[in-house]
Amino acid sequence: MKFIIQKDYLVQSVQDVMKAVSSRTTIPILTGIKIVATTEGVTLTGSDSDISIESFIPAEEAGSEIVEIRQPGSIVLQARFFSEIVKKLPKDTVEIEVQNHLSTVIRSGKAEFNLNGLDAEEYPHLPQVEEENMFRIPTDLLKNMIRQTVFAVSVSETRPILTGVNWKVESGQLHCTATDSHRLAMRKASIEMENQDTYNVVIPGKSLNELSKILDDTNELVDIVITENQVLFKTKHLLFFSRLLDGNYPDTSRLIPNESKTDVVITTKDLLQSIDRASLLGEGKNNVVKLSTLPEGVIEVSSNTPEIGKVIEEIQSQSIEGEELKISFSAKYMIDALKALDSTEIKVSFTGAMRPFLLRSIDNDSVLHLILPVRTF
Amino acid sequence: MKFIIQKDYLVQSVQDVMKAVSSRTTIPILTGIKIVATTEGVTLTGSDSDISIESFIPAEEAGSEIVEIRQPGSIVLQARFFSEIVKKLPKDTVEIEVQNHLSTVIRSGKAEFNLNGLDAEEYPHLPQVEEENMFRIPTDLLKNMIRQTVFAVSVSETRPILTGVNWKVESGQLHCTATDSHRLAMRKASIEMENQDTYNVVIPGKSLNELSKILDDTNELVDIVITENQVLFKTKHLLFFSRLLDGNYPDTSRLIPNESKTDVVITTKDLLQSIDRASLLGEGKNNVVKLSTLPEGVIEVSSNTPEIGKVIEEIQSQSIEGEELKISFSAKYMIDALKALDSTEIKVSFTGAMRPFLLRSIDNDSVLHLILPVRTF
Numbered sequence: 082m083k084f085i086i087q088k089d090y091l092v093q094s095v096q097d098v099m100k101a102v103s104s105r106t107t108i109p110i111l112t113g114i115k116i117v118a119t120t121e122g123v124t125l126t127g128s129d130s131d132i133s134i135e136s137f138i139p140a141e142e143a144g145s146e147i148v149e150i151r152q153p154g155s156i157v158l159q160a161r162f163f164s165e166i167v168k169k170l171p172k173d174t175v176e177i178e179v180q181n182h183l184s185t186v187i188r189s190g191k192a193e194f195n196l197n198g199l200d201a202e203e204y205p206h207l208p209q210v211e212e213e214n215m216f217r218i219p220t221d222l223l224k225n226m227i228r229q230t231v232f233a234v235s236v237s238e239t240r241p242i243l244t245g246v247n248w249k250v251e252s253g254q255l256h257c258t259a260t261d262s263h264r265l266a267m268r269k270a271s272i273e274m275e276n277q278d279t280y281n282v283v284i285p286g287k288s289l290n291e292l293s294k295i296l297d298d299t300n301e302l303v304d305i306v307i308t309e310n311q312v313l314f315k316t317k318h319l320l321f322f323s324r325l326l327d328g329n330y331p332d333t334s335r336l337i338p339n340e341s342k343t344d345v346v347i348t349t350k351d352l353l354q355s356i357d358r359a360s361l362l363g364e365g366k367n368n369v370v371k372l373s374t375l376p377e378g379v380i381e382v383s384s385n386t387p388e389i390g391k392v393i394e395e396i397q398s399q400s401i402e403g404e405e406l407k408i409s410f411s412a413k414y415m416i417d418a419l420k421a422l423d424s425t426e427i428k429v430s431f432t433g434a435m436r437p438f439l440l441r442s443i444d445n446d447s448v449l450h451l452i453l454p455v456r457t458f
Numbered sequence: 459m460k461f462i463i464q465k466d467y468l469v470q471s472v473q474d475v476m477k478a479v480s481s482r483t484t485i486p487i488l489t490g491i492k493i494v495a496t497t498e499g500v501t502l503t504g505s506d507s508d509i510s511i512e513s514f515i516p517a518e519e520a521g522s523e524i525v526e527i528r529q530p531g532s533i534v535l536q537a538r539f540f541s542e543i544v545k546k547l548p549k550d551t552v553e554i555e556v557q558n559h560l561s562t563v564i565r566s567g568k569a570e571f572n573l574n575g576l577d578a579e580e581y582p583h584l585p586q587v588e589e590e591n592m593f594r595i596p597t598d599l600l601k602n603m604i605r606q607t608v609f610a611v612s613v614s615e616t617r618p619i620l621t622g623v624n625w626k627v628e629s630g631q632l633h634c635t636a637t638d639s640h641r642l643a644m645r646k647a648s649i650e651m652e653n654q655d656t657y658n659v660v661i662p663g664k665s666l667n668e669l670s671k672i673l674d675d676t677n678e679l680v681d682i683v684i685t686e687n688q689v690l691f692k693t694k695h696l697l698f699f700s701r702l703l704d705g706n707y708p709d710t711s712r713l714i715p716n717e718s719k720t721d722v723v724i725t726t727k728d729l730l731q732s733i734d735r736a737s738l739l740g741e742g743k744n745n746v747v748k749l750s751t752l753p754e755g756v757i758e759v760s761s762n763t764p765e766i767g768k769v770i771e772e773i774q775s776q777s778i779e780g781e782e783l784k785i786s787f788s789a790k791y792m793i794d795a796l797k798a799l800d801s802t803e804i805k806v807s808f809t810g811a812m813r814p815f816l817l818r819s820i821d822n823d824s825v826l827h828l829i830l831p832v833r834t835f
Contacts, residue, residue: 159766162738162739162766162767165738166735166738166769169731169734169735169738170735171731171735184767185767191771191772191773192732192735192769192770192771193769193770193771194735194739194767194768194769195767195768195769195770196766196767197765197766197767354546354548355569357546358543358546358547358548358569358571361539361542361543361546361571362539362571388574389536389539389573389574390539390561390562390571390572390573390574391571391572392543392569392570392571392572393569393570393572394568394569394570395568396568
C-alpha cells in the first residue's frame with residue numbers, strides 16, 4: 082500500500098472514525114484504525130464492536146486530486162498514535178507506505194514516522210446491512226431529534242433497554258422516545274421513504290451521541306437502514322453502524338395524560354432562568370424545586386435547603402387556566418426539558434401535584450416532554 | 459449591612475477572591491467569602507490560609523455610583539453558593555441585606571435569595587504586612603516572569619522548598635528561579651524600588667499560578683511587599699497575600715555551566731514542532747527523544763518506542779559550532795522550555811552528552827533554561 086494524501090482530509094477522516102475507537106476493548110486489533118487504499122480512494126474504519134464508523138476519502142473530488150494512489154493495499158495502525166501523528170505533521174501532504182513486515186512509513190516534509198502495523202485481514206468485518214429498505218432525514222433534523230430526546234435515556238444499567246432511544250417508524254413518521262422512568266422525551270417528524278415499512282427498535286444513547294458529534298450541520302439527507310440488530314446511518318462519505326439494544330421497549334403512550342387540570346402558558350426563557358436560579362438551593366441530589374400558581378397569572382418558583390438558605394421568585398406567565406396548583410419536581414429534569422424545547426413560548430399541563438405533567442411547544446406538537454413530580458407538599 | 463451594587467462588579471470581585479477559597483479546609487469559616495461594607499465601598503475576602511485575596515469595590519468610580527451603601531456592616535457567606543447565585547441573578551443591580559440572626563437577603567429583580575451567613579468577626583484576620591518597603595513591576599512583566607519560571611517547580615513534596623519559585627532581589631534586579639532538580643528556569647528583570655533592600659524568598663508555585671490568573675494584562679504597576687513569611691501583591695483594588703516557603707533555596711548558580719562545547723542557533727518554532735512530533739514516540743514516561751548534529755548545520759531529532767514505532771526528522775539550524783554531539787533528553791522539559799522562551803531564534807549550548815545544557819534567547823540574557831540530559835547513548 083502506498084499513497085499520497087492531502088493532510089486536511091486525512092485528519093478529518095481520522096477524527097471521525099476515532100469516535101468509534103475505544104482504548105478499553107477486549108479485541109486488541111480494535112485499538113487500531115483500518116486503512117484500505119483502492120484506486121477509488123482511501124477508506125478508514127474504526128470500531129468498538131458496538132459502533133463502527135467508516136469514512137471514505139475519494140481519490141478525486143470536484144476535479145481536484147485528494148489522494149494519489151501509488152499501490153493499493155491495506156493496514157491497521159494504532160489509532161491513538163496514528164491520530165496524534167497526522168495532526169502534527171509539518172506539511173499539507175502526507176505519504177503513507179506499507180513496507181515489509183507491516184511496518185508503515187508516514188512521511189511529511191522532512192519528518193518520517195515508522196509505525197508497526199497489524200494485518201488488515203485480521204480486522205473484524207463490519208456488519209452486512211442490506212440497503213434495500215431505507216428512509217431519509219435531513220442531517221440537521223436528525224441532529225435535532227437526537228438532541229431533543231437522548232438526554233432523557235437512563236444512565237443506570239438496571240433496565241438496559243432504557244439506556245437507548247426508541248425509534249418507531251409508522252405511516253411515514255418517525256417517533257423518537259427516551260425515558261429513564263422519571264421523565265420522558267418524545268420527538269416526531271415526517272420522513273422520506275419509498276415503502277410503508279414499519280420499524281420499532283432501540284438505539285443505544287451513546288451511539289446517537291457519537292453520531293451527532295460527527296454529523297455536520299447541513300440539510301443534506303442521511304440514509305437510514307434498519308435491520309434486525311443493526312442500524313446504519315449513511316452520508317456521502319460516511320457509514321455509521323450501531324448495534325441495536327435487545328428487548329422490548331415499554332409502551333410509553335399510556336403514560337401520557339389525555340386531560341389536564343391546570344394549564345400554564347409561559348415564556349420558556351423566563352421559566353428556565355428562574356428554575357436555574359432556584360436549582361442552586363434545590364433540595365437533595367435532584368435539586369428539587371417548587372412551583373405554585375398565584376392569582377393574576379403569576380407563577381412562584383421556590384426552593385429551600387434548610388442548612389444553606391432558600392430562594393423565592395415570581396414570574397409572570399401568559400396565562401394560567403384551571404385549578405390552583407403546588408407541585409415539586411427535579412430542577413435538572415425541568416431544565417433539560419426546557420432546553421430541548423426549541424420554542425419561545427410553551428404550555429405546561431398539570432393533572433394535580435402527584436401526577437406527571439407535560440411540556441409542549443405552543444406552536445406544534447412535534448415535541449413532548451413528561452416529568453414525574455416529587456412528593457413534598 | 460445593606461447595600462445595592464452593580465452586578466458586574468460584584469461578579470468579577472467574587473470570581474477573583476474565589477481563587478483563594480478551597481472546599482477542602484480544616485477551618486470551616488474559610489469556605490465562605492467575607493463581605494464588609496463601609497461608606498467607602500465593599501470589600502470581599504477569600505482565603506485558604508496559604509493564599510488570601512482581598513478585592514475592593516469602591517462606592518464610586520470615575521464619577522458614577524457602583525455601590526449605594528445603605529447600612530455599613532459585614533457578613534460571611536458560603537462561597538460556593540454565593541458565587542453561583544450572583545452569576546445567575548436576573549438584573550443588573552443586586553441588593554444585599556443582613557437581617558436578624560445573620561440571615562442575608564440577596565435581591566435582584568423578582569428573585570429573592572436568603573442565605574444563612576456566619577459572623578464576620580470569626581473570620582481569621584489577614585496577615586499584617588508593613589507596606590514601607592516595596593518594589594514595583596508592570597503587571598504584564600510580572601505575569602511573564604511567572605509564566606516563564608513557574609512550570610519548572612517540583613510537583614513532588616520530597617523537597618518542599620522546590621515546589622516554590624525563588625525570588626531574589628539585588629541591586630534593583632529581580633531574579634526568579636525554579637527547578638525540580640531535572641531542569642531549571644530562570645528569568646530576571648529590572649524593578650522599580652526606592653531603596654537598596656535585598657530579598658531572598660521562596661513563593662509557592664501554586665500561589666504564583668493563582669496570582670497570574672487574576673491579574674489583567676495591563677502595564678499598570680503592581681506593588682510587591684515582602685516580609686519574613688508573607689508576600690503581598692497589590693494592585694489598584696486587589697490585595698493578594700501568599701505565605702512564603704520555609705527553608706533555604708539551593709544555590710543554583712553553580713549548576714549553570716560557564717563554557718560550552720557545542721552551540722546551536724536555531725529557529726525556536728522549527729525545533730519546538732520537531733520535538734513535539736518526536737515526543738509522540740518518545741520512550742518512557744518522560745518521552746525521551748534524541749538530538750544529533752549532522753554536517754552542514756543539520757540537526758536530527760529522533761525517538762523510538764520499539765513496540766510502537768519510531769520517528770526521525772532533520773531540521774536546518776542557523777549554525778552549529780563546536781564538537782559533534784548526540785544527546786537524549788525529556789521531550790516534555792524541552793517543549794516547556796521552548797514555549798517559555800519568547801524568542802524567534804534561540805541558542806542551545808551543550809557541554810557534552812552527559813552534562814546539562816542551556817537554552818537562551820539570542821537577543822537577550824533575561825531568560826535561561828537548563829535541562830539535564832538522559833543517559834541513553
